[in-house]
Amino acid sequence: MDPVKILKRAWHILWNYRALWVFGLILALTAAGSSGGSGNNGARFNAENNNQQYQVPLPEDIREAFREAGKAIEKVFEEGLPALDISQGELTALLWIAAIFVLVMVVLGVVMAIARYVSETAVIRMVDEYEATDTKLSVRQGFRIGWSRTSWRLFLINLIVHIPVILLLVVMGVAGLVIYRMAASQGGNFAVAGIVGIIGVVFLAIFVVVIVSIVLGLLRHFFWRVSALEGVGVGESLRRGFALVRENWKNVGLMWLVMIGLGIAWALVSIVLFILTVPIVAVTAILGALVAAIPGLLLVGLFSLFLSGYLPWIAAGVFVLPLFFVIAFLPWGLLTAWQQVFASSVWTLTYREIKALPVQLPETEIGPVGD
Amino acid sequence: MSDHILELIGAYLDGELHGGQLRQVETHLDECQSCREEVQSLQALSTALQAAPLPDFPTPERLAAEVALRLPRTPVKPMSRRALEVGWWLAPVGLILVWIFLSTTLLIGNVVTITNQIGLLNGTVTQLVPDAPIGTYWSGTLGQFGLLTGASLQWAGMTEAFTRTTLPPIIWQVSIALLYLSWMAIWWARHTLQGLGQPFDSGSRPTVN
Numbered sequence A: 001m002d003p004v005k006i007l008k009r010a011w012h013i014l015w016n017y018r019a020l021w022v023f024g025l026i027l028a029l030t031a032a033g034s035s036g037g038s039g040n041n042g043a044r045f046n047a048e049n050n051n052q053q054y055q056v057p058l059p060e061d062i063r064e065a066f067r068e069a070g071k072a073i074e075k076v077f078e079e080g081l082p083a084l085d086i087s088q089g090e091l092t093a094l095l096w097i098a099a100i101f102v103l104v105m106v107v108l109g110v111v112m113a114i115a116r117y118v119s120e121t122a123v124i125r126m127v128d129e130y131e132a133t134d135t136k137l138s139v140r141q142g143f144r145i146g147w148s149r150t151s152w153r154l155f156l157i158n159l160i161v162h163i164p165v166i167l168l169l170v171v172m173g174v175a176g177l178v179i180y181r182m183a184a185s186q187g188g189n190f191a192v193a194g195i196v197g198i199i200g201v202v203f204l205a206i207f208v209v210v211i212v213s214i215v216l217g218l219l220r221h222f223f224w225r226v227s228a229l230e231g232v233g234v235g236e237s238l239r240r241g242f243a244l245v246r247e248n249w250k251n252v253g254l255m256w257l258v259m260i261g262l263g264i265a266w267a268l269v270s271i272v273l274f275i276l277t278v279p280i281v282a283v284t285a286i287l288g289a290l291v292a293a294i295p296g297l298l299l300v301g302l303f304s305l306f307l308s309g310y311l312p313w314i315a316a317g318v319f320v321l322p323l324f325f326v327i328a329f330l331p332w333g334l335l336t337a338w339q340q341v342f343a344s345s346v347w348t349l350t351y352r353e354i355k356a357l358p359v360q361l362p363e364t365e366i367g368p369v370g371d
Numbered sequence B: 001m002s003d004h005i006l007e008l009i010g011a012y013l014d015g016e017l018h019g020g021q022l023r024q025v026e027t028h029l030d031e032c033q034s035c036r037e038e039v040q041s042l043q044a045l046s047t048a049l050q051a052a053p054l055p056d057f058p059t060p061e062r063l064a065a066e067v068a069l070r071l072p073r074t075p076v077k078p079m080s081r082r083a084l085e086v087g088w089w090l091a092p093v094g095l096i097l098v099w100i101f102l103s104t105t106l107l108i109g110n111v112v113t114i115t116n117q118i119g120l121l122n123g124t125v126t127q128l129v130p131d132a133p134i135g136t137y138w139s140g141t142l143g144q145f146g147l148l149t150g151a152s153l154q155w156a157g158m159t160e161a162f163t164r165t166t167l168p169p170i171i172w173q174v175s176i177a178l179l180y181l182s183w184m185a186i187w188w189a190r191h192t193l194q195g196l197g198q199p200f201d202s203g204s205r206p207t208v209n
Helices: A003-016 A019-029 A061-080 A088-133 A139-146 A147-162 A165-186 A188-228 A234-247 A249-276 A280-302 A309-327 A329-355 B006-013 B019-031 B035-052 B060-070 B079-117 B135-146 B150-165 B166-196
Strands: none
Touching: A003 A249, A003 B166, A019 A139, A019 A329, A061 A280, A061 B135, A088 A165, A088 A188, A088 A309, A088 A329, A088 B006, A139 B166, A147 A165, A147 A188, A147 A234, A147 B166, A188 A249, A188 A329, A188 B079, A188 B135, A249 A280, A249 A309, A249 B035, A249 B079, A280 A309, A280 A329, A280 B019, A309 B079, B006 B035, B006 B166, B019 B035, B079 B166, B135 B150, B150 B166
């Protein structure tokens, strides 16, 4: 397998198969965040005023605090918020609007998840089809081949791959609770030793789970492609994908190392590109503001029936803000879309190359003739 | 009779014809000199082949071994060369592990510092986490000597605090990234120039016997 040839081919597909960009854009909007880095920029927290000794609240204090908070909420519902000039009726309306907003966001989240997995399936199958028959599918055809049971399987595979992360969160939550209890109830060296021990366990858990997640993330490329291109179920995809990677671990490992290097290079290049495209983003931001203003004004009119003053504007702004962001940051979304399509194409081509490779027999080393 | 039965002669000689087809062939052979000669010719060939000694076909295992002997050989590499190769491929993996280790350390350190500073740990880890803000020693000293005052002292303090806190993680992350990119650039160059680049094959060109 020649990784450079695969990269060149993926580059060619990226620029010559524009229908993929649409799916890449959907992936950029729905999946890019979940496949990114940790987001830790390395900045350390530095409090200015930390000479004060804080007292850990005891459980009875917490109960008292909850009681007081409950009373305060009751009072707010009875009297409204006089300080902000919000009446009781407006407060109720605001809460309903907030509930509707949450509902809309949940529905949007489900729609985005569906769009993501349909697009993942479509990109994998479109690239495979292009390689096999040199046929370019249209966006409509892409949606048709993406809209299948396979996209559901891709979701399930992704869920299984993320199980270690979920377990880590549980471990960390339990560890955090234990640390808090130890610090609150016991003092002295015992608590310190316990906390140090738990920090060590959490460190180890994070370290191991990050490595496991990286390996599973790599395997996921093949699980997905087995499922999408061979049309098999989740269990069979996991089994075949794992077997495929195990048999070709050198080729897969090399491709993975190369892709990590390209990811680093892309991170550096994208900083420059993001800065260079700021003027374009400024233009799309104006466009986004104009487009979002139409539904925004309609919502302001609707909310004015229940709210007064500046409240309808704020509520409508919260609703149309996602639309504004999508349009405003479209140029940056397109950059991420290209990255998504390129990466997906590389892994699809790698999968095809590996499948085409003959089964390797155990290599025997032969000494030079005449020795 | 013009309809010869040449296409059926093979099956006839192998005893695969039955019923009407067999009778048709036999009747035709009684009448047709040409087909009879063809049958005799094929029978003679079959007899000759059966009489000939069988060629000495090797067993599948032997054939595989002989083919393996003719395949390009991988020369035995010295131990030092092998170690170098393994090291070359482990270098990027090591960089990734170092990056994960340092990031995890930083994350844990930040979480412990924040939880301690907001008082959730009841001050039990003050021995481990510095309670005081990051010092601005150099700018402070310059200020004491009156070399920096007012806004310039404030700027110097902020710069020093930034250098001490934010800069180190950025530096080590950029360093790891640059080392990784260097490894990749070398790999790419080797691949392009020499056609190498597969894991554990560096420097060993196959030789055909």
